[in-house]
Amino acid sequence: MPRTRRRAVLAGLALCLAATTVACSSDTDKNSASGPVEIEYWAWSPAQPVVDKFNATHTDIKVKFVKQADLPTTATGLRNAAAAGSKIPCLMQNFGDVPALLSEGLLSDVTDYMKPAESKFKPASLVGAQVQGKYYGIPTGTGPTFMMINRAIYDKYGVPVPKTWDDVIAAGKALKPHGVQVMNLAGEDPSTLVNLITQAGGTWYSVQNDSWKVDFLSPESVAAANILQQLADNGLVANQTYQDRPALIAYFDEGKMVSLPTSTWQLTNYELHFKKTIGHWEPIDLPQFAGATKFATPAHGNALLVPKGCQHPKEASEVGIWMNTSKDGIDATYDKATGSYAWPGAMPDPSPWIDAAVPQKLFGSHRPQAKAVINKASASGVDNWLVGPNYTGVFKELQDQWAQAVTKKITFRQLLENMQKFTVDDLQAKGISVTN
Template sequence: MPRNSRRAVLAGLALCLAATTVACSSSDTGKTSASGPVEIEYWAWADAQPVVDKFNATHTDIKVKLVKQADLPTTATGLRNAVAAGSAIPCLAQNFGDVPALLAEGLLADVTDYLKPAESKFYPASLKGAQVQGRYYGIPTGTGPTFMMVNRAAYDKYGVPVPKTWDDVIAAGKALKPHGVQVMNLAGEDPSTLVNLVTQAGGTWYSAQDDAWKVDFLSPESVASANILQQLVDNDLVANQTYQDRPALIAYFDQGKMVSLPTSTWQLTNYELNFKKTIGNWQPVDLPQFAGATKFATPAHGGALLVPKGCQHLKEASEVGIWMNTTKDGVDATFDKATGSYAWPGAMPDPSPWVDAAVPQKLFGSHRSEAKPVILKASRSGVDNWVVGPNYTGVFKELQDQWAQAVTKKITFRQLLENMQKFTVDDLKAKGVNVAS
């Protein structure tokens, strides 16, 4: 491919960001076998057998073979080894990273020709999670809706209004502090709150400009997000309970000493099963917004069902993935009898048929009826301006270190952004990647 046909750059071994229709991945015959249906091997650590069985029962030209994986790390290692060896490569794999970073490793196939005709079947915000420079390297899966649940009993006890903006969250934290109550939790190892705030504000840290990457950790959206976090930390309004000890974390949430949780549907069942003291005290509410925002927004950076490089049946693999993520049969097959819920249909334009099953019976008490409109509003308001750069895996590790220092007041959040700007630019240059000034 001519160098001037590319709109972005190589990173690591192979980051093919083609502006033409020429694929920078494996070829695909697109033909079914004369001796029978095409077999698509699917690697997943989740319990995907019911979905596979449903597909196989309703299709004759394609059959899916599930190869159960032990966990995410096992899947990642196995796929990297298979692609490197050029043999025993599956055609679908459960996601274990961001598409641009995995493409940079040379792990993914270009399935644009098969996804483009099906774009209308997907919720628009879900599409970007499977793209690099407008081309598809997986099947969009979307993400769960982001909203907030508050311990309404605690808010009412101390006469504090439920926050509608992030400035309100800060004000609520100051009002709750004299009572020994913290308004939110910022785990020291998890910078996702910062990432989600920047995404919600419409920002991103990377963008592609012709043959170079532009890095901007000091964008207005990033600075506004950092200012919110700085006020929460400076005024000692937040807890720093780790996610690494999940039982201890849940027990802490259940004490009534931390009263606001940004959350999503997949977390609700866990709270329902494990909250003992505060069950029924929680209320689902809209995610707080930035003051002065002209449009309600929630962060919705989605993912993808991966199509590995080396798959010999890209057309059929794409057909399977599209069916899994955009059909009623595909979503219904994810039903979990133990929880009574479905995998969240983040790629579906209308997830409303599955919302009731996502809402636990007891967690929200008298506020349970409010959950469905809150969840649907969050789902329909998802924004995804987030661009994952070619070195984001290493950048995120550095971000975790910087975040740990910021939430413990060793550095400011402004310094975090400045440090990440320098680290990211230096790292890209060290890898031979062009960086726009």
């Protein structure tokens, strides 16, 4: 593609910033002339009760739930359907970040249907469904991020409850002589780094004019790396893998690791499997960066997807908005086995569902304070995180770099420097305009 033509594409199609292989959506709504419009919904989570509730309360749209085996199967199924140009669903559970999926040409522009409904959503939840101000899905938000600490161990050794990340480092130094690690940094999971940068208000990708800008060495990234470097250098963290979940839970239950950044979706699992430390844990506010002027928690959300090729994007959007912002939609997610609901991450006020999200025994005498901690975390969520069109490959490289950093083979600063070069080189190799 000639450079002048490519620049026109970059400017006109927002963040569909790849070269000739990228197709942005421009679907037109095709409504049925008679009878209700049928929307096919693909998901691997147990969504049938939600679909049944929608169908029972709506006459002009009917949803057909097509259960998927898992996330990879769903992703492959949509890509195959898109390639064939047939049997494309109109609504899907999310399997990736919106900008990356848009760069593949997989998503419909649903801005016209989402804009009138924006007030129904928590503002922070909107970002994850957008690409440069346009919507390519229905915001789902994310769970609130807070910390739970083994208060019994903190009290046993007289260690103050941490309020900042510097306090976490200090707590780690105080606990280390007793054979206790302050946190766990799994070697395959760089989410702690991403979450710290998001909490600080940073991002690695941004858009400058008609090009991507890549900045892994932003002040927010460097501040996050410095915290992690101190934790690693001083031997204050464990490196237990998430790949063997039962072994990980058993390790947490030993009292040898005492601080867990967490969210509501993880609590029931801890309640069911902690034996020795049940009732010893306390929910606390997520530690903040020293000197932060505003309390913040990372809240990079996502979206219910409306695939490109959907014949009824207007109706699909209506269904998605109902699922994520209506009381009926959230109530229909109730799980009898756990007594909880799917977290209403897009709702401005999730308080009606908080109590059900808190297990009865996990926090013992500290359970009454959980609602305030969770509500504060939810209200303080920030999402500055922007994902670029090559993030799938970048994340795989990040995992490799992270594994080396947590085992002290490289520094976290070197991780950032290596990722800067890798990401820029990869974008340029793909013919995508980039500046750094």
